[in-house]
Amino acid sequence: MRKNFVSITGMGIISSIGNNLEENFSALINKKAGLSQTSHINTIHKNKIKVGEIKYTNNELIDLLGFDKSENYSRTELLGSIAAIEAIKNSGIKSINKYKTGLISATSVGGMVNTEKYYMSNNSGGKSKNYVKSHHAGKSTERIADSLNITDYISTISTACSSAANAIMLGARLIKSKKLDRVIVGGTDSLAKFTINGFNTLMLLSEKECMPFDANRTGLNLGEGSAFIVLESEEIINKEKKRVLANISGYANANDAFHQTGSSDKGDGAYLAIKKAIKIADIKKDDIDYINMHGTATTNNDLSEGEAIKRIFNSIPPFSSTKPYTGHTLAAAGAIEAVFSILALNNNIIFPNLNFKNKMPELNLSPVTEITYKNLKNVLSNSFGFGGNCTALIFSKNE
Amino acid sequence: MQELKKKQNIFHYCKIEKNFVLLNDKLIISEDKSILFSEFSKILYQQIKLNYPKFFKMDDLSKLALITSEYLLTNYFKKTKKPNDISIILSNKSSSLNTDKEFQKTIGNKDNYFPSPSLFVYTLPNISIGEICIRHKFTGENIFFISENFNSKLINEYASSIIKNGQNSIVLCGWVDFNKDNFKAFMYIASDNYLNKITTNYVDQLFK
Amino acid sequence: MKELKEELKNKIIKELNLGHLSVQDISDNDPLFKEGLGLDSIDALELIVMLDKDYGIKLNDPIEAKKVFESIENLASYINKNRLR
Numbered sequence: 234m235r236k237n238f239v240s241i242t243g244m245g246i247i248s249s250i251g252n253n254l255e256e257n258f259s260a261l262i263n264k265k266a267g268l269s270q271t272s273h274i275n276t277i278h279k280n281k282i283k284v285g286e287i288k289y290t291n292n293e294l295i296d297l298l299g300f301d302k303s304e305n306y307s308r309t310e311l312l313g314s315i316a317a318i319e320a321i322k323n324s325g326i327k328s329i330n331k332y333k334t335g336l337i338s339a340t341s342v343g344g345m346v347n348t349e350k351y352y353m354s355n356n357s358g359g360k361s362k363n364y365v366k367s368h369h370a371g372k373s374t375e376r377i378a379d380s381l382n383i384t385d386y387i388s389t390i391s392t393a394c395s396s397a398a399n400a401i402m403l404g405a406r407l408i409k410s411k412k413l414d415r416v417i418v419g420g421t422d423s424l425a426k427f428t429i430n431g432f433n434t435l436m437l438l439s440e441k442e443c444m445p446f447d448a449n450r451t452g453l454n455l456g457e458g459s460a461f462i463v464l465e466s467e468e469i470i471n472k473e474k475k476r477v478l479a480n481i482s483g484y485a486n487a488n489d490a491f492h493q494t495g496s497s498d499k500g501d502g503a504y505l506a507i508k509k510a511i512k513i514a515d516i517k518k519d520d521i522d523y524i525n526m527h528g529t530a531t532t533n534n535d536l537s538e539g540e541a542i543k544r545i546f547n548s549i550p551p552f553s554s555t556k557p558y559t560g561h562t563l564a565a566a567g568a569i570e571a572v573f574s575i576l577a578l579n580n581n582i583i584f585p586n587l588n589f590k591n592k593m594p595e596l597n598l599s600p601v602t603e604i605t606y607k608n609l610k611n612v613l614s615n616s617f618g619f620g621g622n623c624t625a626l627i628f629s630k631n632e
Numbered sequence: 633m634q635e636l637k638k639k640q641n642i643f644h645y646c647k648i649e650k651n652f653v654l655l656n657d658k659l660i661i662s663e664d665k666s667i668l669f670s671e672f673s674k675i676l677y678q679q680i681k682l683n684y685p686k687f688f689k690m691d692d693l694s695k696l697a698l699i700t701s702e703y704l705l706t707n708y709f710k711k712t713k714k715p716n717d718i719s720i721i722l723s724n725k726s727s728s729l730n731t732d733k734e735f736q737k738t739i740g741n742k743d744n745y746f747p748s749p750s751l752f753v754y755t756l757p758n759i760s761i762g763e764i765c766i767r768h769k770f771t772g773e774n775i776f777f778i779s780e781n782f783n784s785k786l787i788n789e790y791a792s793s794i795i796k797n798g799q800n801s802i803v804l805c806g807w808v809d810f811n812k813d814n815f816k817a818f819m820y821i822a823s824d825n826y827l828n829k830i831t832t833n834y835v836d837q838l839f840k
Numbered sequence: 841m842k843e844l845k846e847e848l849k850n851k852i853i854k855e856l857n858l859g860h861l862s863v864q865d866i867s868d869n870d871p872l873f874k875e876g877l878g879l880d881s882i883d884a885l886e887l888i889v890m891l892d893k894d895y896g897i898k899l900n901d902p903i904e905a906k907k908v909f910e911s912i913e914n915l916a917s918y919i920n921k922n923r924l925r
Contacts, residue, residue, distance in 0.1 A: 277745070341756060343727070370727050371778040388786060389778040391727055392758040399775055406793050427732070430739045431752035435885060436902075486773040488720075490765040493753045495881060505771055509799075619753070620762030622774060685878075688857040746893045749885035750856075 237513050238480040239405040240631070242415075242465045243324025245316040246572045248458035248559045249285035253319055258576050261584045262604055266558045268442045268454050276426050282438050285456025285560025286424055287312070298380075306376065308457070309340050312565075313377045313421035316459035320417060321381065324463040325475065332414035332469055335386030336378045337404050338461075339396030339420035341564040342428060343370035373421065386413055391564070393618030394527070395486070396420050397460070398567025398626055402484040404464050414469055419461030419568035428563070429455060435494065437531050445528035445554035446535050446600050448591040453529040456560020460568035462575070479575045482611070483514025483627030494619045495533050500541025502623035503527075503615065507545055510625035514611065521550045521627070522609040523583050525574045526600070527617045528554020529561050538615065539596040551607070553586035553600045567616035567624065574612040574628050581609050643830050645806075645820035645838060646704040648676075648696065650813070655703055669815060673699065680706070684767065691731040691754035693810040694763045697722065700817040701764050701804060708821055719772035719800040720761050721787050722819075724809035727778055728757045760808060772800045782807045782818065782839050784832040791822035807839070845916045855890060856883050868913045884909055896924030 246253065249267030250260035260267065268283045273290060294311040295302055298318075306314075317336070321329065374389040390396045390403070397420030404418035432438050432455060439452035470477060487509065489502025496502065511518050527538055542549055555573050562569050577583060586600035614626045647654040651672045653661035661679060663672055673695050677687060680702055687695060735751040753759065758776040765774065773794055777786065791803040806819030818839050820826075849863045852872075856879065870876040873884070887909060891897040897919065899905050908918045 277742075369778075371725070371780060388783075391756065391776050391778050392761075392774075393756045403775075403790070407789075410789075410793060412789065426739070427736065427755075430747045431735065431755060434747035434749045434752060434889070435882075486775070488762065488765040488771050488774050490762075490769045490771050492766070492880070493759050493762050493882070502771065618758070619756055620758040620760075621765055622758055622762070685858070685860055688859045689882075746889050748889065750882050753882055 236515060237409065238482050238629070239408045239464050240467070240470055240477045241462050241479050241481060241575065242470070242475045242477060243320045243322070243326070243463035244460070244478065244572050244575060245319025245321070245323055246458070246460040246569060247287060247312055247315045248460070248562065248569055249287055249456055250558050252315070254323065254572070257572070261555070261558065261573065261576065262582065264585060264587065264604070266442065266587055268557070268560060271424065274424055274426060274429070276429050278429055278433055281440050282429070282433070283440070283442055283454045284424055285454060285458070285562065287457055300380070307343065307373060308423035309342055309421045310373050310376050312423060312457065312459040313338060313373065314380045316419065316421065317377055317381055317417055317461045320419070320461040320463050324465070326463070329382050333385050334383055335404070335407065335413045335416040336374065336381065336383045337388050337390065337400040337416060337418045338374040338377060339390040339392075339400045339564045339567070340370050340373050340422055341391065341393060341396065342422050342425050343373050381417070383417070386416070392622040393620055394561070394563055394566055395616040395618035395622045395624040396564040396567065398571070398614070398616035398624035399486060399622070401462065401481065401567065401571055401626060402486060402624060405481050405484055408464050408466050411466070415463060415465040417461050417463055419459065420565040421459035422563040422565045423457040424455060439530065442588055443530035443557050444588040444590070445526065445530040445556060445586055446539065446593060446596070446598065447530070447589050448593045450530040450532065450535060452531055453556065454560040456556070456562040458559060458562045458569055459565050460572045462568065462571060477631040479578050480629045480631055481626060482629040483510040483516070484625070485509030485513060486622065486624045489621035489623055491621060496537035496617065498537065498540065499544065500537040502621050503538055503541035503617060503625070504544050506623040506625040507541065507613065507615070510613070510627050514627045514629065516611055516627075518546055519548065520611050521546070521613045522607065523577060523612045524550055524552035525570050525577070525612060525614040526552050526554045527615040528556055528586065530554070530556065534617065536593065536595060538617070539593065539598055543596065543598070549598060551583050551601045551605065553584055555584055557587035567614070567626070570614050570616065571626060571628070574614045578609050578612050578628055578630050581606055583607055583609070642825055643820065643834070644704065644708050645818065646700050647838070648700050648817040650815060653703060655707055669813070689750065690763055691728075691734075691751070692815070693728060693730060693757065693808065694754060694760040696810055696815055696817050697760035697808045698763050698767065700806075700808065700819045704819050704821065705804070715801055717772045717800055718770050719791070719794045719803040720764060720770065720774040721777070721790050721803055721805045722761055723777040723779055723783065723787065723807050724757060725778070725780055726809050726811050728755050728759070730810050730812060731755055764804070782836070784835045784839070788822065788827065788832055792827050795822070795824055795827065841916055841920060844919060845912050848912055848915055851890060851894070856886060866912060869911050872909055872911060891919070894925065895919050895922075897922045
C-alpha cells in the first residue's frame with residue numbers, strides 16, 4: 234500500500250443526472266445530460282440560461298428523506314442529507330458511532346435559497362420561522378451531521394468551487410494522522426437567484442449547453458447537487474472486512490495568486506497543485522490514465538487549465554470535463570466529480586466531454602468525446618475556485 | 633514573567649477589533665469606538681503606509697484580512713527572513729454575509745435591478761485569502777473554515793500537517809469575521825517553533 | 841462633452857473605489873486599463889452596469905466594449921451618441 238493511500242468504502246450522490254449512484258452512472262454511460270431551463274427558481278433569466286437542476290421540489294426531497302416539514306430545511310441541507318445517507322449505506326456502515334467518525338462538508342450557497350425567498354417578506358412566523366437558522370453555511374453541515382447522528386468531528390469548508398475537494402483532502406489527512414477512524418467528506422450546493430444573478434453579471438453564463446475546451450465555448454451552466462464519500466482507516470477495513478472502492482492516493486492545494494475570479498494565463502495555481510498531488514501519490518506523471526478536468530467552459534478557465542496540463546505532461550493523458558452533464562455544481566463539484574472519477578476507475582470507462590466540436594487554437598488539444606474503455610489505474614480530478622484556490626486529487630485503483 | 637517573555641518572542645499575532653490594533657501585546661492604534669470601519673480602515677491604511685490602491689476595491693472582510701496580515705507579516709519579517717511562500721488558514725462565523733447582503737440589495741428590487749459584479753466577487757469568504765496571496769504572490773496551500781467559534785485546535789492540526797509535510801515552514805492562521813459594525817480579526821504565525829512551544833489554551837486566551 | 845467627461849471621472853472614482861485619486865489625476869486620453877488607471881476585468885463589468893443604469897445603454901459586445909473603455913474621451917463620445925437618459 235503506497236504511503237499516502239486512504240481507502241474509500243462508500244459514496245453517495247444526487248445531481249441533475251440522477252438521484253443516486255446507479256442513476257448517475259447510467260446517465261454518464263448513455264450520454265444523457267441533465268441541463269434544462271430552470272423550473273423551481275423564479276428568475277428573470279429563466280429563458281436565457283441552461284442549468285443542471287434537480288427536478289424535485291424541496292417538499293418532495295423532504296418526503297424522500299422522511300424529514301419534518303415544519304423544520305424548514307434549506308435545499309442544500311436536503312441534497313446533502315440524501316447524498317450522505319447513500320454514502321453511509323453504500324459503505325455498509327451499520328452503527329455510525331462504533332468508531333470515531335467525522336463529517337466535513339462544503340457549501341457556498343448555504344441556506345441562501347430560503348433566505349432570498351423569505352428575507353423580503355415580513356413573515357415573522359409560519360414558513361419563514363426557521364430560515365434564518367438555516368442560512369448559515371456552517372449550520373447546513375451541522376444539520377446534516379444531526380440527521381446522520383455524527384458528533385465526533387464536524388467542520389465546514391468554504392473555498393468556492395474547490396471546497397468539496399478540500400474537504401476530501403482534509404478528511405484523508407485526518408485518517409492518515411489517525412485523528413479520526415472514518416470521515417464522511419463532500420459538499421452540497423443548490424441553485425439560487427443570488428448565484429445565477431451573480432454569475433450572470435460577471436458574464437460567465439452560457440445560453441447554450443456548455444462546451445468545455447471548445448474554441449467557441451461561451452461560458453458555464455450552473456448546477457446543483459451533492460456528493461459524499463466515506464474514508465476509513467486500514468484498521469476498520471481489516472476488522473470489518475470492508476470492501477474498498479478505491480483509494481485516494483494524492484492530494485494538494487495551491488493558490489494561483491493572480492486575480493479574485495480569473496485564473497493566470499499559464500495556470501500557475503493548477504500547475505502547482507497537480508504537481509504536488511502527483512508527488513504525494515508517489516507515481517510518475519505518465520501513470521495518470523485519465524483527467525477529470527475542472528473544465529467549466531469559461532473562456533478563462535479552460536485556457537488556463539489547458540496550459541497547466543501542457544506544462545506538466547509530456548504526453549497528455551485522455552481528459553474530459555463532465556460539467557456538460559451536471560452543470561457546474563460549485564461547492565459540490567469536487568465531490569461529485571470525485572464520485573465520477575471513482576466510477577470511471579472501477580469500470581475502466583472514460584466519460585466523454587459532451588458538446589465538444591472544435592479544438593482551441595491556443596492549445597491544440599482534444600478531450601475524449603465518446604465513451605472510451607481503458608484500463609485505468611490512476612485518475613486525476615481538478616477543482617479550482619474563485620480566490621485562486623486550486624485543488625488536485627488523485628484516485629487510484631484498489632489492487 | 634520569564635515564561636511570558638519567552639512566549640512573546642515565539643508567538644506572533646495581530647488582533648484588530650473595534651477600533652484598535654494590538655500587535656504582539658502592544659496596543660499600536662486606538663481610535664474612538666464611534667468611528668465606522670470605512671474610516672478606521674483608512675486610518676490603518678495610512679498608518680501602516682500600505683500603498684496598495686487595490687485595497688480600496690476590496691470589501692470590508694477582505695480589507696480587514698489584508699490589513700491584519702499586513703501588520704503581522706511586516707513585523708514578523710523584520711526579524712525573520714521572508715520565505716518564498718507561506719500557507720494560509722483562515723476562518724470565521726459569518727462567511728461573507730455582510731457583502732452577501734450588499735449584493736442582494738443590488739438584485740432585490742425588480743424595478744431597480746443592477747447586480748454589481750464587484751460586489752459579487754466578494755460573496756465568498758476565501759476571496760480574502762486570495763487578496764493576501766495576490767499581494768505577496770503566495771502560492772502555498774490555503775483554506776477557509778466556517779465555524780461557530782474560533783477553533784484553535786482544528787487550525788493547529790491543519791497547520792501542523794502542512795509544516796510536518798515540509799510544504800511550507802510558516803502558516804498564517806486565524807479568524808477574520810466582519811458583521812456590519814462588529815468586526816474581529818485575530819491572526820498569528822504558526823511555525824515549527826510555535827507548534828512545539830505554544831498551547832492552544834494560550835492562543836485562546838489571547839483571542840478573547 | 842466637457843461636463844460629461846467630468847461627470848464620468850467622478851463616477852469612476854466613486855464607483856470603482858479609486859478613492860486615492862481625484863478628478864485632476866485622470867486625463868481625457870490616458871488609457872484606463874492595464875497601464876494608466878490600471879483597471880481590470882471586474883472594473884470593465886462595473887462600467888457596463890453603469891452604462892445601463894445611468895445612461896440606459898446596453899453594451900454586450902466585449903470587442904466593442906474594449907474600444908469604448910480605452911479612454912475617458914472614447915467613453916464620453918460613445919455615451920453622447922447612444923444615451924437614452
